[in-house]
Amino acid sequence: MRPTRTASSVRIVNALVGMLLPVSILIxxxxxxxxxxVNAVLVPPPKDVATEFGxxxxxxxxxxxxxxxxxxxxxxxxxxGGLGLAAGLWVGFxxxxxxxxxxxxxxxxTLPHLAVAPLFILWFGFGETSKIxxxxxxxxxxxxxxxxxxVRSVDNPLFEVARVLQFTRWQTIRKLxxxxxxxxxxxxxxxxxxxxxxxxxxxxxxxxxxxxxxLIDDARSFSLTSVIFVGIIVFAAVGKLTDTLVKLGEAKLLxxxxxxxxxx
Amino acid sequence: MLEIESLNKTFAAxxxxxxALRDIRLTVGRGEFVTFIGPSGCGKSTLLKIVAGLDTVYxxxxxxxxxxxxxxxxxxxxxxxxxxxxxWLTVEKNVAANLSLRNPEVRKRVxxxxxxxxxxxxxKAYPRELSGGMAQRVAIARALLRNPDILLLDEPFGALxxxxxxxxxxxxxxxxxxxxxxxxxxxxxxxxxVFLGQRVVVMNPRPGHIRSVLDIDLPYPRSRTGxxxxxxxxxxxxxxxxxxxxxxxxxxxxx
Numbered sequence: 001m002r003p004t005r006t007a008s009s010v011r012i013v014n015a016l017v018g019m020l021l022p023v024s025i026l027i028x029x030x031x032x033x034x035x036x037x038v039n040a041v042l043v044p045p046p047k048d049v050a051t052e053f054g055x056x057x058x059x060x061x062x063x064x065x066x067x068x069x070x071x072x073x074x075x076x077x078x079x080x081g082g083l084g085l086a087a088g089l090w091v092g093f094x095x096x097x098x099x100x101x102x103x104x105x106x107x108x109x110t111l112p113h114l115a116v117a118p119l120f121i122l123w124f125g126f127g128e129t130s131k132i133x134x135x136x137x138x139x140x141x142x143x144x145x146x147x148x149x150x151v152r153s154v155d156n157p158l159f160e161v162a163r164v165l166q167f168t169r170w171q172t173i174r175k176l177x178x179x180x181x182x183x184x185x186x187x188x189x190x191x192x193x194x195x196x197x198x199x200x201x202x203x204x205x206x207x208x209x210x211x212x213x214x215l216i217d218d219a220r221s222f223s224l225t226s227v228i229f230v231g232i233i234v235f236a237a238v239g240k241l242t243d244t245l246v247k248l249g250e251a252k253l254l255x256x257x258x259x260x261x262x263x264x
Numbered sequence: 265m266l267e268i269e270s271l272n273k274t275f276a277a278x279x280x281x282x283x284a285l286r287d288i289r290l291t292v293g294r295g296e297f298v299t300f301i302g303p304s305g306c307g308k309s310t311l312l313k314i315v316a317g318l319d320t321v322y323x324x325x326x327x328x329x330x331x332x333x334x335x336x337x338x339x340x341x342x343x344x345x346x347x348x349x350x351x352w353l354t355v356e357k358n359v360a361a362n363l364s365l366r367n368p369e370v371r372k373r374v375x376x377x378x379x380x381x382x383x384x385x386x387x388k389a390y391p392r393e394l395s396g397g398m399a400q401r402v403a404i405a406r407a408l409l410r411n412p413d414i415l416l417l418d419e420p421f422g423a424l425x426x427x428x429x430x431x432x433x434x435x436x437x438x439x440x441x442x443x444x445x446x447x448x449x450x451x452x453x454x455x456x457x458v459f460l461g462q463r464v465v466v467m468n469p470r471p472g473h474i475r476s477v478l479d480i481d482l483p484y485p486r487s488r489t490g491x492x493x494x495x496x497x498x499x500x501x502x503x504x505x506x507x508x509x510x511x512x513x514x515x516x517x518x519x
């Protein structure tokens with residue numbers, strides 16, 4: 001037995017270990033900039049990025065762009081992810097639906113964002129619709145594929161138990177299939193959110209007048225590298241934050257799992 | 265009462281049909297404890313599946329309380345070799361399964377059954393926190409909650425260590441004596457068959473057939489070391505050894 005440590009102190013140590021790498025990179029970066037090892041226009045020192053960040057935050061510019069982006073990503077995720085979940089359940093439950101839908105969906109899945117974006121813009125214009133649909137297209141597939149797999153991977157012996165205990169069809173779905181598919185569905189949610197952010201950047205870089213992607217594209221044309229860095233940092237921070245939120249939900253709902261943790 | 269008459273079961277295999285059970289005849293009275301023993305391939309698990317209603321393709325007649333068994337049902341409780349609990353549910357919710365614990369009657373019965381299988385205090389535990397024997401006891405409580413007429417146990421203690429196994433046998437006898445449920449218990453362990461059953465059914469393999477049915481006329485609780493136990497054990501062993509040597513004469517006629 002290792003000496004017992006309280007859960008909170010373990011968490012603090014883990015957080016500190018996780019911060020080790022970013023903090024050292026930050027120190028190295030600041031050092032490289034102040035010593036003049038790198039071009040300050042291409043790689044602005046962290047201090048400048050932080051100042052820029054503070055200014056943009058104070059003027060409300062950053063939050064308004066973030067708000068626009070978050071709304072697009074959320075709507076796209078809800079539409080695409082929701083449909084993906086529904087389709088995954090439907091195809092998962094029925095072999096007939098699988099034969100009908102799955103081949104076509106698998107074909108669409110391989111289409112890259114950049115290939116269909118021009119078409120979406122032609123069809124739906126430069127407005128919100130084309131952007132949200134592009135994000136939805138990306139968010140659909142991870143949830144579809146993982147929900148489908150989750151539904152199909154239910155343990156056969158447990159089905160036998162459900163038969164012996166005379167579960168109704170609805171009870172079999174709610175008490176057996178959904179709980180066993182939940183870990184897969186959560187993985188799908190996390191992947192869908194990540195893809196939503198990816199789709200967002202593509203949509204906003206392709207042409208828009210607001211959002212974090214626009215901020216980055218606009219800064220590029222004026223060579224405002226510090227603004228680009230601020231945009232990237234915001235993307236990273238929000239991405240990490242949403243992932244953490246989903247993980248928290250996962251830990252709450254999937255606490256029954258005997259998760260394997262790495263040693264040391 | 266369970267009545268099995270001229271039951272035949274054939275499996276379709278790539279190499280042709282395989283006779284799994286041939287001409288099984290057996291009557292088990294209400295509240296009786298019958299154990300089935302035989303080498304692997306003798307069809308004892310197949311027989312149990314048919315009685316459970318999990319396998320409905322067979323010839324002959326299998327009736328529970330006068331009615332032909334047409335499918336699974338809560339009147340026929342099944343305990344598998346593995347506990348088969350729902351890993352995302354706590355012990356009490358596993359026992360309740362598709363019944364609601366919010367129903368006060370269900371809650372009361374679940375409490376009583378967990379006491380019967382000696383698992384008080386583990387109501388909120390998850391299956392991963394239980395030992396094999398404890399998990400199997402949850403499965404037994406889950407089956408008993410439905411007040412089955414008959415409990416079908418397919419090598420339920422096969423995966424347990426010797427100490428836990430003999431403890432579980434005593435727990436099961438205790439449950440049986442209190443609940444008066446008819447028990448059909450499949451095992452490949454001779455001692456287990458003799459220790460538990462009022463009758464031991466010895467089965468032949470290929471095709472599965474009942475070789476003999478032996479009465480174990482010993483009062484409970486039984487002592488595994490007693491002289492009469494050893495005597496009956498030797499008797500069953502004798503039958504069992506004849507099985508191992510090949511098809512018995514009495515089934516040879518049809519081959």
